[in-house]
Amino acid sequence: MVSRVDTPSDKPPKKPVVETKKSVVIRFAGDSGDGMQLTGTEFTRAVAIAGNDIATFPDYPAEIRAPVGTLAGVSGYQLHFSSEAIHTPGDAPDVLVVMNPAALKRSLAELPRGGMIIANSGAFTDANLQKVGYQKNPLEDGSLEGYRVFAVDMQAHCKNALEGMAGIDFKEVSRSKNMWALGLMYWLFNRPVDKQLEWLKDKFKKNPAILEANLRVFKAGHAFGDTVELFHETYQVDSAPMEAGTYRNVMGNQMTALGLATAAVKAGLPMFFGAYPITPASDVLHNIAKFKNYGVTTFQAEDEIAAMCSAIGAAYGGVLGVTCTSGPGFALKLEAMGLAVMMELPVVIIDVQRAGPSTGLPTKTEQSDLLQALYGRNGDSPLAVIAAQSPVDCFATAIEAVRIATKYMTPVVVLTDGYIANGAEPWKLPDVEKDIPPIEVKFRTDPNGYQVYGRDPQTLARAWVRPGTPKMEHRVGGLEKDFLTGMVSYDNVNHQKMVDVRADKVLRMRQDISASVVDGAQEGDLLVVGWGGTYGALKQSVQRLAASGKKIGHLHLRWLNPLPGDLEAVFARFKKVIVCELNGTSKSGGQLWRHLRAELLVPALHYTKVQGTPFTTAELGAAFEAVLRGEPAPSSLKV
Amino acid sequence: MTSANAPQPPSPPAPSSPGGNGLVKLTRKDFQSKSEVRWCPGCGDYAVLATVQRLMPELGVPRENMVFVSGIGCSSRFPYYMETYGMHTVHGRAPALATGLKVARPDLDVWVITGDGDSLAIGGNHTLHMLRRNPTLKVLLFNNRIYGLTKGQYSPSSEQGKVSKSSPMGAVDYPINPLQFALGCQASFIARAVDVDKGLYEVLQKAHAHKGTAYVEILQNCVVFNDGAWFDIRDNKDTKPKAQLILVDKQPMLFDGGKKGIGFDRATMKPFVIDLAAEPGRANEVLVHDETDPSGSMAHVLAGMSYPEFPVPLGVLRRHTRATYEDMVWAQNKKAAEKGVGDLQKLIYSGDLWDVK
Numbered sequence: 001m002v003s004r005v006d007t008p009s010d011k012p013p014k015k016p017v018v019e020t021k022k023s024v025v026i027r028f029a030g031d032s033g034d035g036m037q038l039t040g041t042e043f044t045r046a047v048a049i050a051g052n053d054i055a056t057f058p059d060y061p062a063e064i065r066a067p068v069g070t071l072a073g074v075s076g077y078q079l080h081f082s083s084e085a086i087h088t089p090g091d092a093p094d095v096l097v098v099m100n101p102a103a104l105k106r107s108l109a110e111l112p113r114g115g116m117i118i119a120n121s122g123a124f125t126d127a128n129l130q131k132v133g134y135q136k137n138p139l140e141d142g143s144l145e146g147y148r149v150f151a152v153d154m155q156a157h158c159k160n161a162l163e164g165m166a167g168i169d170f171k172e173v174s175r176s177k178n179m180w181a182l183g184l185m186y187w188l189f190n191r192p193v194d195k196q197l198e199w200l201k202d203k204f205k206k207n208p209a210i211l212e213a214n215l216r217v218f219k220a221g222h223a224f225g226d227t228v229e230l231f232h233e234t235y236q237v238d239s240a241p242m243e244a245g246t247y248r249n250v251m252g253n254q255m256t257a258l259g260l261a262t263a264a265v266k267a268g269l270p271m272f273f274g275a276y277p278i279t280p281a282s283d284v285l286h287n288i289a290k291f292k293n294y295g296v297t298t299f300q301a302e303d304e305i306a307a308m309c310s311a312i313g314a315a316y317g318g319v320l321g322v323t324c325t326s327g328p329g330f331a332l333k334l335e336a337m338g339l340a341v342m343m344e345l346p347v348v349i350i351d352v353q354r355a356g357p358s359t360g361l362p363t364k365t366e367q368s369d370l371l372q373a374l375y376g377r378n379g380d381s382p383l384a385v386i387a388a389q390s391p392v393d394c395f396a397t398a399i400e401a402v403r404i405a406t407k408y409m410t411p412v413v414v415l416t417d418g419y420i421a422n423g424a425e426p427w428k429l430p431d432v433e434k435d436i437p438p439i440e441v442k443f444r445t446d447p448n449g450y451q452v453y454g455r456d457p458q459t460l461a462r463a464w465v466r467p468g469t470p471k472m473e474h475r476v477g478g479l480e481k482d483f484l485t486g487m488v489s490y491d492n493v494n495h496q497k498m499v500d501v502r503a504d505k506v507l508r509m510r511q512d513i514s515a516s517v518v519d520g521a522q523e524g525d526l527l528v529v530g531w532g533g534t535y536g537a538l539k540q541s542v543q544r545l546a547a548s549g550k551k552i553g554h555l556h557l558r559w560l561n562p563l564p565g566d567l568e569a570v571f572a573r574f575k576k577v578i579v580c581e582l583n584g585t586s587k588s589g590g591q592l593w594r595h596l597r598a599e600l601l602v603p604a605l606h607y608t609k610v611q612g613t614p615f616t617t618a619e620l621g622a623a624f625e626a627v628l629r630g631e632p633a634p635s636s637l638k639v
Numbered sequence: 640m641t642s643a644n645a646p647q648p649p650s651p652p653a654p655s656s657p658g659g660n661g662l663v664k665l666t667r668k669d670f671q672s673k674s675e676v677r678w679c680p681g682c683g684d685y686a687v688l689a690t691v692q693r694l695m696p697e698l699g700v701p702r703e704n705m706v707f708v709s710g711i712g713c714s715s716r717f718p719y720y721m722e723t724y725g726m727h728t729v730h731g732r733a734p735a736l737a738t739g740l741k742v743a744r745p746d747l748d749v750w751v752i753t754g755d756g757d758s759l760a761i762g763g764n765h766t767l768h769m770l771r772r773n774p775t776l777k778v779l780l781f782n783n784r785i786y787g788l789t790k791g792q793y794s795p796s797s798e799q800g801k802v803s804k805s806s807p808m809g810a811v812d813y814p815i816n817p818l819q820f821a822l823g824c825q826a827s828f829i830a831r832a833v834d835v836d837k838g839l840y841e842v843l844q845k846a847h848a849h850k851g852t853a854y855v856e857i858l859q860n861c862v863v864f865n866d867g868a869w870f871d872i873r874d875n876k877d878t879k880p881k882a883q884l885i886l887v888d889k890q891p892m893l894f895d896g897g898k899k900g901i902g903f904d905r906a907t908m909k910p911f912v913i914d915l916a917a918e919p920g921r922a923n924e925v926l927v928h929d930e931t932d933p934s935g936s937m938a939h940v941l942a943g944m945s946y947p948e949f950p951v952p953l954g955v956l957r958r959h960t961r962a963t964y965e966d967m968v969w970a971q972n973k974k975a976a977e978k979g980v981g982d983l984q985k986l987i988y989s990g991d992l993w994d995v996k
Contacts, residue, residue, distance in 0.1 A: 038789060045991055048991075048993070049991060051993070051995060072960035072974060108868065143828070160897060196993075199991075239995075242995045243995065244995050244996055245994070245995055246989060246991050246992050246993070246995075247992065247994070247995060248988075249990075249991065250988045250991050258986065258987065261986060262983055262986065264980045264984075265983050265986075269742065269946075271742045272739060272742065273838040274739060291986070292972045292975035292976070293775045293972075293976045293977075293978050293979060293980050293981070293985060294980075294981055294983075295980075297742060297743065297972060299738075299739065299742060299968075301735065301768075302735075302764055302765065302767070302910050303672065303764060305729075305732060305735065305765075306732070306738075306765055307733075308737055309728070309729065309732040309735035309736045309739065310735050310736065310739025311739060311742070311743070312728075312736055312739065313708070313726070313735070313736035313737060313738065313739030313740035313741075314739040314740060314742070314743035314744075315704075316706075316724075316736075316740060317739075317740045317743045317747065319742035319743040319744065321739065321743075325874035335729055336728075336732060339728055341727050343726070348694075397846075408659055417810075422973055426973070428988065428995075429987055429988060429992070432983040432984050434875050436983075466744075467704065467705075467706050467740075467744065467747050468701075468703055468704050468744070468746065468747065469702065469703055469725035470701070470702075470703045471703070471724075472703070472704055473670070473702060473705075473723050473724050474724065474725075475674075475707075475718050475719050475724070475725040475726070475727065476725075476726055476727075477709075477718070477719070477725075477726055477727025477728060478728060478729060479727060480710075480729060487673070487674060488674065488719060538682075540772060600807075
């Protein structure tokens with residue numbers, strides 16, 4: 001069914017039926033210049049404030065403006081909102097809002113039959129259709145039979161709404177159609193518009209003409225739903241039963257920055273944040289650059305190496321050194337990370353992983369830097385590696401990294417990824433006094449008996465001494481040092497002792513790792529093991545199967561190095577273990593799989609995917625069911 | 640909220656602080672670490688180390704506030720020999736580490752020790768950005784025109800045609816002139832000295848007094864792999880007076896015992912040598928050195944002069960005061976602090992909030 005109504009009917013409109021739904025997945029898709037990310041984030045804010053649980057998946061091209069109307073230029077934003085607890089942005093959309101033929105072509109295969117398409121018919125011109133290989137207009141040729149299609153010339157409606165406004169040109173009319181679509185979505189999902197109007201007023205307060213245009217177009221989109229008899233029902237998604245508290249809607253990179261600033265305050269320690277811009281990590285720098293009043297000094301370095309080195313220099317000065325990057329930048333930092341291992345200084349390195357190798361797919365997610373983080377340096381160069389599992393969890397992970405780095409005098413790598421970095425979810429705000437414990441940092445000022453590499457017996461950390469402390473002048477550096485005095489030492493036995501103690505220090509961190517918690521079945525047939533941003537999809541998939549009586553459990557690792565000490569015992573409770581991650585191949589296995597096999601000799605199975613997108617719960621569910629039946633897990637390419 | 644977290648750059652301890660060294664007059668020996676110095680016998684680095692250790696007690700800076708940062712190479716072992724704080728870091732990256740340290744701790748007196756391979760090859764980029772940002776760092780470039788620690792390959796400052804282990808038929812690379820490079824990077828202070836000459840002491844004194852990055856090229860001899868690299872300027876008593884132009888601020892640029900001077904031809908925009916012995920009447924044409932000239936245009940001319948066409952300028956070529964990087968960074972930090980310092984409640988409870996009852 002294709003409904004095409006471009007002019008409101010004269011008859012008084014019939015009120016559509018309100019249908020209540022548990023969850024809805026909307027995907028906004030259009031050209032890179034169509035403002036889809038903005039529409040998506042604005043609508044996300046609206047549903048979050050209405051109390052729905054949310055999860056989002058922005059998916060945009062690496063090019064700022066790929067050629068207009070092409071498949072390469074399609075930018076998408078998927079929002080899952082629900083009256084129940086949800087953990088993923090949804091496998092497939094229920095509603096597809098497409099601004100041009102390219103957006104339709106890219107997303108249609110994922111839309112289930114019966115799904116709703118709201119298409120900007122004005123952009124379905126012959127030229128645009130040809131660009132993406134449509135011989136005929138799919139809105140007219142019957143090929144969309146089985147979907148509920150609403151074809152609306154949004155551009156024409158925008159033009160009408162803006163008629164007579166001075167100072168508005170064609171470009172601005174064209175650019176405002178995302179606001180029109182947003183207005184229609186507000187109507188379709190029965191959201192109060194007042195807040196949105198306030199936000200628009202705030203956003204465009206410096207430009208009254210643009211504000212007026214946006215308000216008119218947004219209201220026109222909303223009124224369109226009201227006045228045409230196009231839609232027979234609207235939808236209501238009730239608020240989710242969430243824990244009482246104050247909430248805000250947050251994204252992963254923002255949470256990493258908030259976590260770092262919080263840690264700086266909690267440690268009573270100034271922080272030096274050196275970074276070089278790189279997708280998808282730059283937002284951490286952008287966010288933290290606003291936190292200068294939290295003891296954070298930011299430094300945009302000339303390159304990734306300088307960013308890392310400046311952080312180490314600051315750390316020697318008794319200031320917490322932090323740097324943030326993505327895979328290719330992380331590769332450049334590795335040599336200097338080895339220096340931080342050797343000098344035993346507290347530095348935090350955040351890697352917002354993206355698809356590689358090389359430049360790879362800069363805006364697409366992957367988990368393929370694990371081995372690089374664990375083993376990517378010359379020599380035996382162990383350091384702590386931890387991973388964040390969700391946008392909100394980036395906050396706690398950043399704080400944990402600061403705590404470990406200062407407690408053990410060591411570099412700590414934090415792995416996040418493009419998916420959680422840009423994904424949004426509601427955050428129940430913590431009590432800043434009660435919920436976030438202080439971070440204890442000690443500087444040694446007593447020169448009596450001071451040895452540069454003398455160690456705390458419990459943590460094996462050497463003492464942190466700030467330059468400026470009298471009678472404790474000492475040198476550190478990349479050359480091997482004497483086990484105690486820190487003088488340069490080429491002694492062969494001393495080197496082995498130092499390699500040992502650097503490794504032992506990392507193993508000591510196990511005393512800071514809490515007991516592993518398995519979700520779902522506590523023992524039985526299959527343990528699903530994951531790490532990082534796959535948390536939501538794995539959790540939801542396992543919960544579904546566990547609820548249907550399958551003996552399946554889920555263990556998600558925050559600590560990748562050292563691994564928790566109780567893993568062998570947990571693995572032994574299950575007949576099979578499958579390691580799921582967004583890296584590797586179905587033949588060679590994934591990186592955590594390899595790491596676990598090497599460390600624990602566990603004959604684990606693996607399930608990997610490298611398509612720049614998160615796991616879907618459907619493909620995971622199919623894989624787990626196959627393994628439970630005793631069959632091999634299907635390739636993620638075939639699901 | 641601890642006061643340590645307030646965005647204030649840490650201030651240097653008072654000279655009389657208990658346990659400090661401020662009131663006790665230190666000597667050169669107090670700056671000699673226990674590490675055995677392991678440069679080759681006759682290496683020019685010894686002379687530089689001795690000069691720096693002699694200078695340190697005269698600077699009025701507590702020893703505990705001094706930090707020496709180096710990269711990799713023969714000269715980069717320097718920090719180990721100084722009884723101060725110090726870091727021996729990654730090849731080429733000392734400027735980046737030192738910048739991080741100086742910005743984080745503006746109260747410290749930070750020195751960078753580097754060589755021609757370290758800072759002009761692998762670390763060229765960091766050198767560029769350090770100079771343009773202008774943090775208060777004292778940079779000592781040990782230029783011996785060779786890779787010493789890797790046993791004798793030509794370096795970015797080796798002359799064209801240099802026969803070395805890696806260039807048996809002569810290097811085809813055109814060499815870099817470090818001071819011209821530094822000027823191109825907007826360096827606020829550039830100077831040059833010879834490792835064994837007494838002029839080094841004064842140059843380092845002036846470098847230390849400069850607010851901003853002070854970039855000092857030290858013509859240093861590698862006795863094993865490039866002996867005589869600066870022969871005419873450093874070792875040959877006959878050529879030395881003709882090869883050295885010792886710059887004195889606000890004084891005429893005279894050399895060869897005052898018998899020659901440097902003039903400047905406005906038509907061709909080139910310097911020239913005036914033989915005052917032959918033409919004493921042209922004394923008024925001799926340029927007067929002005930190291931603080933904000934335009935820096937004469938510094939460019941001086942930096943481009945090389946022997947034997949010209950004497951090589953030694954001393955301070957340019958000294959120009961502009962805002963330092965650390966001061967500007969902390970000015971922003973302080974301005975931001977006006978919004979209130981370290982209020983986590985405000986940090987976390989911002990944006991669009993909603994309550995679930």
